[in-house]
Amino acid sequence: MKTRTTTAIAALAALGLAGAAQAEIRLGATLSETGPASFLGDPEAKTLEMLVEQINEEGGINGEQVELIMYDDGGDANKARTFATRLIEDDEVHAIIGGTTTGTTMAMVPMVESEEVPFISLAGAIVIVDPVKDYVFKTPHTDRMACQKIFEDMQGRDITQIGMISGTGGFGNSMREQCLDVVAEYGIEVLADERYGPRDADMTPQLTNIRNTDGVQAVLNPGFGQGPAIVTRNFSQLALEMPLYQSHGVASNSFIDLAGAEAAEGVRLPGTALLVGEGLPEDHPQREVVVNYKTAYEDTYDEPVSTFGGYAHDAMMILKDAIERAGSSDPQAIRDAIEQTEGLVGTTGIVNMTPEDHLGLDTDDFLMLEIRDGAWTLVD
Amino acid sequence: MSELIQFLFSGITVGAVYALVALGFTIIYNASDVVNFAQGEFVMLGGMITVFSFAAGLPLPLAALVAILVTAGIGVALNKLAIEPARGAPVVSLIIITIGASIFIRGVTQIVFDKQLHRFPSISGDDPLELLGATILPQSLWVVAGAAAIFVALYLFFTRTMTGRAVLATSNNRLAAKLVGINTNWVMTLSFALSAAIGALAGVLITPITLTSYDVGVALALKGFAAAMLGGMGNPKGALAGGLILGVLEALTAGYLSSQYKEAATFVVILAVLFFMPQGLFGRKSTERV
Numbered sequence: 306m307k308t309r310t311t312t313a314i315a316a317l318a319a320l321g322l323a324g325a326a327q328a329e330i331r332l333g334a335t336l337s338e339t340g341p342a343s344f345l346g347d348p349e350a351k352t353l354e355m356l357v358e359q360i361n362e363e364g365g366i367n368g369e370q371v372e373l374i375m376y377d378d379g380g381d382a383n384k385a386r387t388f389a390t391r392l393i394e395d396d397e398v399h400a401i402i403g404g405t406t407t408g409t410t411m412a413m414v415p416m417v418e419s420e421e422v423p424f425i426s427l428a429g430a431i432v433i434v435d436p437v438k439d440y441v442f443k444t445p446h447t448d449r450m451a452c453q454k455i456f457e458d459m460q461g462r463d464i465t466q467i468g469m470i471s472g473t474g475g476f477g478n479s480m481r482e483q484c485l486d487v488v489a490e491y492g493i494e495v496l497a498d499e500r501y502g503p504r505d506a507d508m509t510p511q512l513t514n515i516r517n518t519d520g521v522q523a524v525l526n527p528g529f530g531q532g533p534a535i536v537t538r539n540f541s542q543l544a545l546e547m548p549l550y551q552s553h554g555v556a557s558n559s560f561i562d563l564a565g566a567e568a569a570e571g572v573r574l575p576g577t578a579l580l581v582g583e584g585l586p587e588d589h590p591q592r593e594v595v596v597n598y599k600t601a602y603e604d605t606y607d608e609p610v611s612t613f614g615g616y617a618h619d620a621m622m623i624l625k626d627a628i629e630r631a632g633s634s635d636p637q638a639i640r641d642a643i644e645q646t647e648g649l650v651g652t653t654g655i656v657n658m659t660p661e662d663h664l665g666l667d668t669d670d671f672l673m674l675e676i677r678d679g680a681w682t683l684v685d
Numbered sequence: 686m687s688e689l690i691q692f693l694f695s696g697i698t699v700g701a702v703y704a705l706v707a708l709g710f711t712i713i714y715n716a717s718d719v720v721n722f723a724q725g726e727f728v729m730l731g732g733m734i735t736v737f738s739f740a741a742g743l744p745l746p747l748a749a750l751v752a753i754l755v756t757a758g759i760g761v762a763l764n765k766l767a768i769e770p771a772r773g774a775p776v777v778s779l780i781i782i783t784i785g786a787s788i789f790i791r792g793v794t795q796i797v798f799d800k801q802l803h804r805f806p807s808i809s810g811d812d813p814l815e816l817l818g819a820t821i822l823p824q825s826l827w828v829v830a831g832a833a834a835i836f837v838a839l840y841l842f843f844t845r846t847m848t849g850r851a852v853l854a855t856s857n858n859r860l861a862a863k864l865v866g867i868n869t870n871w872v873m874t875l876s877f878a879l880s881a882a883i884g885a886l887a888g889v890l891i892t893p894i895t896l897t898s899y900d901v902g903v904a905l906a907l908k909g910f911a912a913a914m915l916g917g918m919g920n921p922k923g924a925l926a927g928g929l930i931l932g933v934l935e936a937l938t939a940g941y942l943s944s945q946y947k948e949a950a951t952f953v954v955i956l957a958v959l960f961f962m963p964q965g966l967f968g969r970k971s972t973e974r975v
Contacts, residue, residue, distance in 0.1 A: 339792075341900065343800035473945070500945040504904035506702055506895040509695040509820075510940035513688050531802050531896040542813045542820050543691075563804050563896055565811060608799075 329372045330365070330634045332357070332624070333398030335388040335413070336427075336617075337405035340380030346405040348602075348614030349427055350375060353402065355605050356621045366628045374398060378409055385409035389416045399634045402620045404428050407475065414441055423627075423640040425620040427613070429554075430479055434663040440640055442663045444619040444653060446575075446671060448480035448527070449487060451553045454575040454671040455525060456484075456491035458684070462548065464522045468497035468515035470508065470536060472528025476554050477503075480527035496521050503530055509539045516545055523547050529554030534563035541568035548573065553671070556580055557611045558681075566679030573684065575671040579615045579652040580681045594650045612653075619651035687818030692940040693933060694816075698825040700932020702895060704832040705887035706909025707916065707924035709880050711839060714919045716852045716876035719779045723763060723787040725906025726794075727881045730756045731888025732897030733794060736803040745805065753885040759790070760881025764874050787902065795899040807893040824893045831890045832925060835883055839921040852876055915955050917968025926966060931955075 334353055337346035357373040365371055374396045376388040385404065392398045393416065400423045404410025407430040414433075417424040417440050426433050426443040433443050459467065471481035481498075488495055497518045499511035515521055524547060526536050533555045540549050549572050551560070556576035561569050578591040582599050585592045598618050602610045626649055627642035628634060646658040646665060654670025673684040706728055713721045731752050738748035767782050774782075808827050813820035842849040854862040855872045862869055888897065895901065912931045916923025934954055938947040958966065 339795065339800075343795065344802070344898075347800050500943075501939075502948060504901070505699075506891070507695045507699050507936070510692045510936050511944045513691045514940060514944075517688060531898075534802070534804075534896060535894075538811070538822075542822055544813075544820070559801060563802055567811065 329370050330628060331372050331374060331396060331398045333389075333392035333396055333401040333403075334373065334375040335378045335385050335392065335401070335403040335409070336375065337380040337409060338377040340378075342380040342406045345427075345613040346377075346380070348611045349405060349617035350377075351606055352598075352602065352614040352617040353621060355602065356618065359601070360625065366625055367632060369634065378405075380406060380409065382408045382412035386412040386416060389413040393417070393420045393422055398422065399636050400424070400624055400628075400639050402427070402617065402624065404433075407433065407479075410443075414438060417441065421640075422636050423624075423643055425623060425643070427616040427620060429476065431483070437661060437663050442623070442643055442658065442665075444616045444623070444651070444656075444664075446553065446653060446666055447483075447664065448476070448552070449483040450666070450668050450671060451480065451575050452484035452487050452527075453491075454668045454673060455550050455552075455573075456488060456493055457668070458573065458575075458673050459493060459523060459550075460491055462523075464548070465492060466494050466496050466520045467523045467525055468499070468518060468521040469495055469525050469527070470497075470499040470501065470511050470515065471526070472503055472530070472532045473500050474503040474528065474530065474532075476552075477528035477532070480552055480554070484525065484527060501528075501532060501536070503528075503532060505532065506535065507539065508532075508536050509543060512536070512539050512543055512545065516543060521547065523550060525550045527552045527554070531563065534560060537564035537572060538568045541565075550574060553577075553612070556674075557613075558609050559611075561676055561679055561681075566676075569676045569679070571675065571677075573673060573675045576674045576681065577612055577615060577653045577670075578672060579610060579612055580674060581672065581683060582610075584680070584682065590655065591650055591652065595652050598652055615652035619653055619656065622651055623649060623656060688940065690817045691819035692936045694819050694821040694825070695940075696933030696936030697829060697929065698821065698894065698932070699935060700929035701825065701828040701832045702887075702891045702905075702928070703908045703912040703931050704925045704928025705828065705835065705891065706884070706905050707913040707928045708832065708835050708839060708921060709884040709887060710909060710913045711919055711921050711924055712852065712876045712880045712883070714913075715843070715856050716872055717768075717779070718776050718856055719768075719783065720910065720918070721877075721880060722780065722783045722906060722910075723790060723902075724880065724884055724909065725902030725904070726787045726790040727756050727760065727884025727902075728888040728891070728905050728909075729794065729897060729899065729902035730759065730790070730881075731885030732892035732901070733798050733803070733888075733899065734885075735889050735892065736805055736897065737798055739805050745808075748805075749886075749889040752889060753882050756885035756888075757878045757882040760877040760879075760884075761874055763881075764877035768877070769870065769873065787906070791899055791902065798899065800899060802896050802898045804893060804896045822894070824890075828890045828894065831886065832928070835886070836921050836925045843921070848872075848875070911952070911955055914965055915958055917965030920965075920967045923965055923967035 336350045338350045378385040404426040407428040410426040410428045431447040471477045497515045551574040599610045631638040631642040649656040654666045656665040658665040674681045709724045734752035735748045738751045807824040809823040851867045855869045912927035916927025934951045935947045938950040
């Protein structure tokens with residue numbers, strides 16, 4: 306009995322030593338693979354798994370293999386915080402990617418800040434990086450930038466009076482507030498401000514009211530999920546003869562399928578280069594990165610790539626680039642390197658971080674897209 | 686004037702969706718006094734299975750039929766595996782079992798299928814019909830027609846057929862029903878199969894309008910349940926009326942008052958009705974013989 310125990314202890318010690326000798330880069334992630342945000346978290350998780358496998362096949366980062374430790378928080382902020390704690394204390398990760406939603410991200414922020422672990426969020430809201438937090442970065446554009454991009458485009462079309470119809474979900478609410486906040490800077494007036502619930506099946510009453518408001522020249526619909534698809538269908542049902550703008554929240558091919566190509570004809574939204582894919586001009590700086598990711602993802606999972614998976618792709622690439630430049634997997638060194646990211650080409654844009662800017666994108670990285678004949682095309 | 690008509694069209698579209706879901710609650714409730722909270726999941730399954738059978742190459746009517754039959758099978762399985770073993774349990778426990786079943790079905794669906802939104806083509810195209818200066822989509826008329834057809838079928842089933850009366854008898858007093866020779870187990874199985882089939886048919890009809898994904902069931906069941914309570918639980922007439930009233934109320938509130946508070950306004954009306962008529966608009970008064 307006694308010998309057996311000793312053997313077991315020896316074996317355990319050997320295992321522990323072997324683990325330490327490999328000196329892997331341990332990457333943590335908590336994403337919402339299930340739950341209400343699963344259509345965001347699912348492609349994000351798949352993207353991370355695929356990229357880590359690719360990186361390891363190519364010899365790892367700085368010759369070290371990457372180990373991905375991933376948890377599914379189901380969109381629950383409490384679980385996200387618990388998993389962040391587990392990643393830091395038990396798994397002893399060197400960096401964390403995650404927080405599919407703004408809620409889960411903000412629940413993890415105090416933890417990563419006090420434990421000093423670099424953290425790249427995949428969620429949208431501006432509060433994540435404004436004010437700047439030492440260890441917190443993010444990859445998607447903010448909703449405020451989406452509003453600005455849309456209003457710039459409206460200015461170009463001499464539109465000065467608009468109607469808004471916003472979802473009451475978190476995304477729709479936040480973007481509506483940001484849009485109302487910046488709209489005056491563009492000399493645009495919001496004449497109608499309608500709302501709809503995230504599960505509503507028909508928005509014709511709200512759109513009828515917008516149609517009956519004198520002077521409305523265009524309609525803007527902040528929201529995601531099925532709402533914008535239904536708004537687009539109702540918009541065409543009522544034959545409203547004015548431009549319809551959607552948000553980056555529905556920037557995916559499935560939006561065209563859900564709304565129907567006919568109803569979606571002429572709809573504009575600010576999107577990323579990923580959506581246009583092979584349709585990008587040959588000399589577009591993001592073309593290579595975007596096409597490579599798109600092909601790899603679609604070959605691996607046999608489903609269309611989405612903007613959200615692109616956010617995870619960019620986070621992984623920022624981290625890989627930072628660890629290469631830092632030359633070590635020390636969390637502090639990684640953090641400093643991320644902050645100095647310069648000219649990194651991602652799917653959402655070209656990332657230039659500074660100590661004051663932990664997002665590194667501007668409105669020029671957004672592309673104004675229009676749906677023509679059931680496909681995304683670049684405006685201008 | 687044309688705007689009122691447009692609001693009413695919207696209300697009828699949405700109301701018919703609620704009514705279809707509400708009608709699904711009636712049979713199981715009538716057979717066992719159990720409010721089946723997995724009813725929304727039956728609706729979701731009807732839509733999701735149709736989507737994936739259609740994508741696999743089946744023609745749409747066949748895909749819909751497959752969805753209805755498979756869902757009916759799942760309804761039977763729910764009864765055999767979860768409800769029947771707990772036969773002696775109080776109604777509240779059975780209701781909690783159906784909530785558990787709905788979570789289970791949702792979980793399995795997101796693994797077997799996926800987590801994305803889906804839609805399939807409308808039965809007769811997407812060109813809106815114009816009437817009195819307002820427009821309505823042909824699919825809305827299909828939903829209304831579906832709700833009306835199921836209502837008539839249920840009404841005839843419960844009042845004109847021996848099986849329908851057997852279902853009501855089982856609900857009233859299971860022991861007495863057994864004594865007069867009704868196979869109550871069979872009645873329960875039948876009622877779950879029929880409820881699931883009605884739910885799946887609802888899913889097939891409404892998906893072109895509402896879209897579907899693995900998690901649409903909860904919201905639909907909640908609205909359908911509210912509609913059924915408003916009209917009177919267990920009464921097909923009540924389900925139909927409750928659904929349409931709920932839909933029209935929402936549309937009118939969104940149109941004339943505020944789209945932000947349309948659900949709050951609607952639920953205030955429901956509360957007021959239930960306060961004065963606890964059995965709902967068409968509910969039967971329950972009398973307890975001591």
